[in-house]
Amino acid sequence: MKLKQLFTAATVVIVMSSSAFAVDLPTGTAADPLRVMMVPADVGGGDVTQDYKPVFDAIAKQYGVHFKLMSGESYAAVVKGLCGNQTDIAWYGPVTFGQAHEMCGAELLALDVKKGQSVYYSGIFTKKGNGIDTVIDLKGRSLAVGDTSSTSSFNFPMAMIIDAGVDPVNDIAKVILAGSHTNSIAALKEGKVDAAAASFNSWEKAVNANIIDPELFRVLVKSETIPNPPLAMNPNLSPELKAKLRHAFSDIHNHVDPEIIRGYGAKKVDRYDTTYPQEKMLAALKKLSKVTDELKAELIDKAGK
Numbered sequence: 001m002k003l004k005q006l007f008t009a010a011t012v013v014i015v016m017s018s019s020a021f022a023v024d025l026p027t028g029t030a031a032d033p034l035r036v037m038m039v040p041a042d043v044g045g046g047d048v049t050q051d052y053k054p055v056f057d058a059i060a061k062q063y064g065v066h067f068k069l070m071s072g073e074s075y076a077a078v079v080k081g082l083c084g085n086q087t088d089i090a091w092y093g094p095v096t097f098g099q100a101h102e103m104c105g106a107e108l109l110a111l112d113v114k115k116g117q118s119v120y121y122s123g124i125f126t127k128k129g130n131g132i133d134t135v136i137d138l139k140g141r142s143l144a145v146g147d148t149s150s151t152s153s154f155n156f157p158m159a160m161i162i163d164a165g166v167d168p169v170n171d172i173a174k175v176i177l178a179g180s181h182t183n184s185i186a187a188l189k190e191g192k193v194d195a196a197a198a199s200f201n202s203w204e205k206a207v208n209a210n211i212i213d214p215e216l217f218r219v220l221v222k223s224e225t226i227p228n229p230p231l232a233m234n235p236n237l238s239p240e241l242k243a244k245l246r247h248a249f250s251d252i253h254n255h256v257d258p259e260i261i262r263g264y265g266a267k268k269v270d271r272y273d274t275t276y277p278q279e280k281m282l283a284a285l286k287k288l289s290k291v292t293d294e295l296k297a298e299l300i301d302k303a304g305k
Contacts, residue, residue, distance in 0.1 A: 023085050023236040033066040034088040039078045039096060040071060051266030058256045063248040075149035082106055088234045091264055093151040097230045098285040105235040108281055110249045110272040111228040112263025118273050119225035121200040122152035126220045130194060135164035135221050141194040142174035144187035148296045153181045156223045157197035158291045169298045177303045195220060201267060227281050229264035250274040
């Protein structure tokens with residue numbers, strides 16, 4: 001059975017199991033906390049749940065909504081967790097949110113905001129002086145990418161490559177599915193590939209931590225703006241609890257030390273925006289329509305050879 005058929009079958013089973021039976025989700029009390037899961041974005045500390053704990057604890061104290069924090073083993077696991085009613089809140093990348101919305105109607109709760117901006121960027125990076133001056137120069141070269149569900153380390157880079165007239169399956173000599181932003185960047189630093197895809201957040205973190213020397217490496221291409229990775233809610237939560245969560249996340253920055261406000265990947269941010277239109281988020285994902293399930297399957301097969 002093809003990868004797409006397997007994914008479709010799993011989707012049908014999860015959606016049917018979610019909708020065919022009454023759902024008994026946590027209420028958010030101290031004895032019955034909401035289950036929160038983060039995708040493995042590897043931007044924060046070693047245990048990303050510890051980076052988030054102060055702000056979630058503050059929300060519990062200020063608004064009486066309690067949480068249990070977890071880190072997902074993969075992007076897919078976090079989608080299945082929410083859609084299988086095993087989690088109530090999830091922090092996704094934009095593409096992963098689109099998958100969860102399509103699979104089970106996951107609802108947008110909030111975006112993080114930094115310096116007035118609720119957008120971020122993807123990029124492809126390379127070593128200086130290696131003859132790769134534009135994206136089209138990736139023909140015949142090697143490339144590391146992150147998880148195939150990652151917006152900024154796979155989907156947007158692939159869309160940029162396709163828009164430049166490069167066939168990622170047939171034109172790129174070698175593709176390494178590194179599994180994460182950090183691993184993709186490491187593959188470039190270690191000379192395993194000629195170029196690497198990652199979010200600008202991850203790239204800048206690597207530069208600031210002296211992992212990447214900007215004198216040796218450079219940005220090959222930077223994406224257009226991407227809505228910040230969203231915090232999403234299980235659609236089966238009660239309307240009253242959803243409203244309480246929206247108020248809590250929109251207001252918590254007024255009551256705590258700004259240092260504890262964390263966004264996607266546990267990066268420090270200023271506040272949360274709970275008014276960003278869900279339709280606008282989904283519209284941004286349409287630009288990735290060329291990065292199909294068939295293309296992903298072909299790249300997975302290519303990487304395995």
